Structure formats: structure tokens, C-alpha cells
Amino acid sequence: MQSERLRVLIVDDQPAVTKALEILMDIHELPHVSASTPEEACRIVAAETIGVVLQDMNFGPGETSGDEGVALFRKLRSVYPDLPILVITAWALVETAVTLMKEGAADYIEKPWSDEKLVASVKNLLKMRELEIENTRLRAATLADQNILKQNFDLRDIVYESAPMHKVISLGLNVARSDAPILITGPSGSGKERLAEIVQANSHRNNKPFVRVNVGAIPEQLMESELFGAEAGAYTGIGRRRIGHFETAAGGTLFLDELDALSLADQVKLLRVVQSGELLRLGSSITRRVDVRILSATNADLRNKIAIGEFREDLYYRLNVIELAVPSLDERRDDILPLACHFLSTYAQGNAPPKTLSKAAEYALLDHSWSGNVRELENRIHRAVLVSKGNEISSANLNLENANGPLDRTAIPLRDEELEERRAIVDALVKADGVVAHAASRLGVSRQTLYRRMTRLGIQIERMLTGTQSNSR
Ligand SMILES: Nc1ncnc2c1ncn2[C@@H]1O[C@H](COP(=O)(O)OP(=O)(O)OP(=O)(O)O)[C@@H](O)[C@H]1O
Numbered sequence: 310m311q312s313e314r315l316r317v318l319i320v321d322d323q324p325a326v327t328k329a330l331e332i333l334m335d336i337h338e339l340p341h342v343s344a345s346t347p348e349e350a351c352r353i354v355a356a357e358t359i360g361v362v363l364q365d366m367n368f369g370p371g372e373t374s375g376d377e378g379v380a381l382f383r384k385l386r387s388v389y390p391d392l393p394i395l396v397i398t399a400w401a402l403v404e405t406a407v408t409l410m411k412e413g414a415a416d417y418i419e420k421p422w423s424d425e426k427l428v429a430s431v432k433n434l435l436k437m438r439e440l441e442i443e444n445t446r447l448r449a450a451t452l453a454d455q456n457i458l459k460q461n462f463d464l465r466d467i468v469y470e471s472a473p474m475h476k477v478i479s480l481g482l483n484v485a486r487s488d489a490p491i492l493i494t495g496p497s498g499s500g501k502e503r504l505a506e507i508v509q510a511n512s513h514r515n516n517k518p519f520v521r522v523n524v525g526a527i528p529e530q531l532m533e534s535e536l537f538g539a540e541a542g543a544y545t546g547i548g549r550r551r552i553g554h555f556e557t558a559a560g561g562t563l564f565l566d567e568l569d570a571l572s573l574a575d576q577v578k579l580l581r582v583v584q585s586g587e588l589l590r591l592g593s594s595i596t597r598r599v600d601v602r603i604l605s606a607t608n609a610d611l612r613n614k615i616a617i618g619e620f621r622e623d624l625y626y627r628l629n630v631i632e633l634a635v636p637s638l639d640e641r642r643d644d645i646l647p648l649a650c651h652f653l654s655t656y657a658q659g660n661a662p663p664k665t666l667s668k669a670a671e672y673a674l675l676d677h678s679w680s681g682n683v684r685e686l687e688n689r690i691h692r693a694v695l696v697s698k699g700n701e702i703s704s705a706n707l708n709l710e711n712a713n714g715p716l717d718r719t720a721i722p723l724r725d726e727e728l729e730e731r732r733a734i735v736d737a738l739v740k741a742d743g744v745v746a747h748a749a750s751r752l753g754v755s756r757q758t759l760y761r762r763m764t765r766l767g768i769q770i771e772r773m774l775t776g777t778q779s780n781s782r
């Protein structure tokens with residue numbers, strides 16, 4: 310969290326009201342600052358870290374129209390769209406206050422106010438604001454770090470904005486220049502091969518052969534000759550000498566994809582070559598030295614395979630000097646929309662500009678459980694581009710309903726701050742009877758921001774309000 314605490318800005322021209330609010334804030338140990346005119350308020354917001362604005366509707370003696378309050382509100386809203394503003398109003402102006410809520414005011418409080426309600430509301434808004442600032446800071450830091458990487462490395466046009474992806478890519482780049490074998494793990498379609506390409510492109514072998522072998526696609530009886538080569542006549546059906554993938558990759562990099570598909574017998578042979586740096590072509594008695602850096606990938610749990618005797622532990626440690634674990638797309642939801650945009654450009658037809666996503670389509674993407682990871686996202690966007698009629702892709706075009714079902718974030722552990730944020734949001738949604746727009750106002754954030762957070766935190770209104778009338782708009 311940021312070191313400086315966010316302050317409450319009290320804006321009122323009546324000294325008695327200001328004083329009462331200041332005392333209330335002091336009692337609850339909420340840092341605050343006061344302004345008696347709209348101009349002063351604007352100056353303070355520009356200069357200090359304000360978390361919540363508590364503003365009156367009228368300034369100046371005899372003023373009762375509320376016009377000045379509305380003007381101040383609109384001015385602050387236009388410059389600071391995410392700054393929560395709590396309007397304090399006399400009964401006569403409640404209607405105006407309601408209008409302001411539609412324009413994004415966090416809430417309004419009628420005079421004479423209840424101390425308890427006012428303080429609860431302020432605390433809640435401060436907390437949300439803190440989390441929002443922290444999240445923005447983290448995202449900005451990731452993007453800035455990414456730019457530094459882009460200037461110094463070849464990222465092979467990989468698309469990401471999430472912190473977990475940044476971490477694994479940075480680690481990959483750190484170890485790329487060594488010759489250490491790397492095991493890339495992660496679920497199917499998450500981008501393991503992409504990461505292998507990045508490692509290779511940033512290694513000192515980047516202008517040497519990069520040989521990709523899908524171990525899972527090679528029949529067991531051909532594995533040895535495919536990997537290590539065979540002399541003519543080594544076995545029936547082989548009329549001429551075969552150069553194996555290891556020799557083809559000499560001086561460069563060999564990428565063994567679907568490593569888990571290797572039989573135990575072939576694991577022994579592979580281990581021997583990796584340990585000695587020498588190989589024997591099938592049917593030959595001449596050992597040949599090979600200088601090859603090995604990258605391998607699997608979506609299987611190799612530790613589990615070791616436990617049940619299907620994978621050799623010694624080979625595992627040989628190949629897994631460094632492990633790069635690619636997170637599933639569900640664990641890095643900040644990447645969903647950037648990737649979707651990227652695929653919209655990839656699949657734009659002819660010279661046409663890329664199609665765009667409707668808001669509902671964005672929410673649908675964010676709410677989906679991506680068991681097929683990036684590959685599934687790519688396929689769905691490709692399909693949507695083809696089936697959508699206009700320039701905008703609707704949520705129906707994505708055909709996500711009844712697919713993998715909505716995301717169940719309960720499966721992914723939340724951090725403490727996230728748990729707190731989740732509680733605050735659920736609380737606001739319950740109080741707003743599940744109407745997201747009202748809950749967003751209560752929390753002092755835009756509806757879009759609230760949707761994003763709900764998705765990230767796995768909050769589903771239908772589940773939350775079972776038995777209650779629910780309305781997601
Ligand atoms: N971060 C990314 N940015 C852009 N494209 C990506 C990214 N991650 C994956 N892709 C694309 O998604 C597809 C799947 O990625 P990739 O083949 O690297 O996944 P994988 O983990 O190797 O999958 P599998 O386990 O099925 O082999 C590819 O078309 C790849 O180009």
C-alpha cells in the first residue's frame with residue numbers, strides 16, 4: 310500500500326458544518342482537509358492525495374439552488390473520473406443529489422446526517438480508493454517494466470499485461486543466455502511454445518538451429534531413430550541414413566514438446582545423451598559429440614508421474630534445472646482483453662480495420678472460465694470475427710454461454726487485500742439489491758470498474774442473491 314494515507318476533503322462554506330465533520334473525522338482517525346469554496350476544493354484535489362470528497366450543495370450566504378454544488382461535482386468528475394464524491398444535501402435537494410448519483414456520485418447523505426452512516430460510507434470509499442490506486446500502480450509498473458524488456462530483448466510479439474506473466478517472462482529472459490536446460494510447464498494452450506521461442510531468441514544460440522520436436526506425435530518404435538538418428542539398414546525399412554533431431558540441432562537448441570509422452574525406455578536413452586553429451590545413431594558404434602541446449606515442455610504433472618513410476622526422477626532433474634511455469638489464463642485475467650484485441654487484429658479480414666468488442670462481449674470474455682487458455686481465446690475470437698455481421702462483436706457472437714460455464718474464482722486463492730475488497734463489494738451489492746450501477750455508485754467507482762473487479766474476485770450476483778430479485782444492470 311502507498312505510504313501516504315488518503316485524506317478526506319470536506320467542502321462546505323458553513324464553519325459550523327465543517328467543524329462538525331472535522332471532529333467526526335478526528336474521532337475516527339481519518340485524515341482530512343477542508344475547503345470553504347469550490348475553487349479551493351479544486352486546488353486541494355490537484356495538490357494532495359484525496360481519497361474521498363465530502364461536498365455540500367450550496368456555497369455562499371442565501372444560496373439554496375444547489376447549482377454551485379452541481380458545478381463543483383461535474384468539474385471534479387470530469388477531471389478525476391474515479392475520485393469518489395459523497396454529496397451532503399438538504400432534503401429539498403435530494404432530487405438533484407439523485408441526478409448526481411446517476412452521473413457517478415458515490416452516494417448522497419441527507420442533512421442532518423447520521424454520523425454512523427457517514428463514517429461507514431467514508432471508510433468504505435477510502436478503502437476502495439486505496440485498492441484501486443494500488444491496482445493501477447501495479448498495472449502501470451508492469452507495463453513500464455515490460456517496456457524496458459521490449460527495449461532490451463526480443464519478446465517475439467508476445468502479448469501480456471498481467472504481473473504473473475511478466476514474472477515468468479522475466480525469469481525466462483534471465484536464464485536465456487545460460488545453456489541450462491529449461492522445463493516449461495503449464496496447461497494446454499497457455500503459451501509454453503511461445504515462451505520457448507522467447508528463450509531461444511534471446512540466447513546466444515539465436516542464430517543457430519531451433520529444432521522443435523513434438524515427442525507426443527512420434528510413434529514409440531521410431532522415437533530413438535527420430536531423436537538420435539539411424540544408419541542405413543539399422544532396422545527393416547530404413548534404406549538410408551537418418552539424421553536425428555539432436556544432430557540437426559547441433560550448436561543450437563532442441564525443443565522437446567510434450568516431454569511426458571516419452572516412454573521409460575526412451576527416457577533412459579535421452580538421459581544418457583543429456584548426461585554425456587554424446588550419442589550413438591541406431592545401428593552405429595561411433596559415438597558423436599553433440600552440443601545442444603534442451604528446452605522441454607509439458608502440461609502433465611511430472612512430479613506426480615515420478616511418484617507413480619511413469620517418469621524418471623534423474624531425467625526430470627537433468628531437464629528441469631530451471632522451471633518456467635506459465636500460469637493459466639484464468640490466473641492472469643489482466644491478459645484476457647489485451648489478447649482478445651491482439652487476435653481481433655490478427656484475424657481482421659483483408660484491409661478492413663479490426664472489429665471491436667461490445668461492452669457485453671468484454672464482460673462475457675472476462676467472466677468465462679478459459680480451460681483451453683490462450684488457444685481457446687484465439688479460436689473464439691477468430692470464429693466471432695467470421696460470424697459477426699457488423700464491425701462490433703456481440704457477446705452472442707462469442708458463443709460462450711453453456712461452454713465451460715462461468716468462472717469459478719473460488720478455486721483460485723485470494724490474497725488478504727482481495728478478500729477485504731471482495732467483502733466490501735459483496736456488501737455494497739447486497740445493499741444495492743444486486744443492481745451493479747447502484748453498488749458502483751455506493752463504492753465510488755465506475756460500473757465498468759466494478760464489473761472488472763467482480764470478475765477478478767469471482768463475484769456472481771446470481772449466486773450471491775439467491776432467492777432475491779437480481780438485476781445485473
Ligand atoms: N501471450 C501470447 N501472446 C500472443 N499469442 C499467444 C500468447 N500465448 C499464446 N499465444 C498463441 O496461442 C496459441 C497457443 O500457444 P502455445 O502453442 O504457445 O501454447 P502451449 O502451451 O504450447 O500449448 P500446448 O500445451 O497445447 O502445446 C498459439 O497460437 C500462440 O501463438
Ligand SMILES: [Mg+2]
Binds near residue numbers: 501502566606
Ligand atoms: Mg505447445
